[in-house]
Amino acid sequence: MPRPLLTTPGGASSTGEITKRSFKLTDGRDIIYFDDADTVLSPERAPDLREPAARPPTATMRQDVLTGEWISVASARQNRIVLPPSHLDPLAPASAENPSEIPSLYDVAVFENKSPSFGPALTGPGSPEGLDDLSRIGLGRNRQSVGRCEVMCFSPERTGSLAGVSLSRMRTVVEAWADRTAALSALPGVQQVFPFENRGEAIGVTLHHPHGQIYAYPFITPRTAQLIRSIQGYGGSLFEDVLSFEQKSGRVVLRGEHWTAFVPFAARWPLEVHVLPHRQVPDLAGTTAEERDEFSHLYRRLLRGVDALYATPTPYITAWHQAPVHAHRNDIRLMLQLTSPRREETKLKYLAGSEAAMGAFIADIPPETAAARLQEAIEP
Structure with a gap:
């Protein structure tokens, strides 16, 4: 390529x-x-x-x-x-x-x-x-x-x-x-x-x-500013350690040579998937042709699996979290996050008092349950 x-x-x-x-x-x-x-x-x-x-x-x-x-x-x-x-x-x-x-x-x-x-x-x-x-x-x-x-x-x-x-x-x-x-x-x-x-x-x-x-x-967006504070508290190996931790869990839904997709340990949403590259890269511009090739295959399978969960298409937001242009290029790793408020075929999670007013999420579905459902829905 x-x-x-x-x-x-x-x-x-x-x-x-x-x-x-x-x-x-x-x-x-x-x-x-x-x-x-x-x-x-x-x-x-x-x-x-x-x-x-x-x-x-x-x-x-x-x-x-x-x-x-x-x-x-x-x-x-x-x-x-x-x-x-x-x-x-x-x-x-x-x-x-x-x-x-x-x-x-x-x-x-x-x-x-x-x-x-x-x-x-x-x-x-x-x-x-x-x-x-x-x-x-x-x-x-x-x-x-x-x-x-x-x-x-x-x-x-x-x-x-x-x-x-x-x-x-x-x-x-x-x-x-x-x-x-x-x-x-x-x-x-x-x-x-x-x-x-x-x-x-x-x-x-x-x-x-x-x-x-x-x-x-x-x-720098508020979500990334919070991430920077977490890195300052944890250390520069945060993403490397998160990837290792999640790869050992039962919540991995797809894994290739260059990328791993998983339902995170503390998922906020009924459906939430994070996709991390296996090496430190700050943004999409820094990925290689081989990484983009594999991601294209993996992402297509993931999206089709998300749609296979129910009889009708699943609403979602997919967000590329990238390092700021001029800061934290060596410790913030590129990450895709997919989230959906759909908790059942005809039910949505709405951000009510605790989530909307205080930013304190309450998860309706255990991440392990969500991961098992998605693992079953994704075609081999």
């Missing part, structure tokens, strides 16, 4: 199999096509024929003085489309009846979100002045929500899921995640890059089209 794509300033580039092509939409946003190794598409891409439109201004983020956390106030998101009819799918290839966000037929497409939570500004008046600036606590503190938000479409099909794509397509998706992690990490002001997928209306999905998102934050 050729080396993975790292970054491309424009035009087209290729690993020899997966090809990346970069273009601009009429309002100046980037759109990037990733063609499968076995693509049947022409190298040509249709232009964006829509009239140019102004983008909303970059949002403002405010500090919660009680926690030190930063809250982005992005009111333009109120205007986003919610569950449109299939013939007006904004993520489908554009047509005369549907002038969508993506002008051309594609395998995998990534574009800048029209109404982002962070960005489009990366610098400017009111921008954060580094992590020290953001760590100070004070009343009425605000900064520009600089950064970037991208949408990644896994397929041109209006329905379906990532679990249903071909192995070749899954490999393209993994390549795109790695490519965008490298590209977004290089942008000024970006402190952490977060690829994720929300799947299912129970999660709050507003579009049925198979897709995910990537956020490039101007700060």
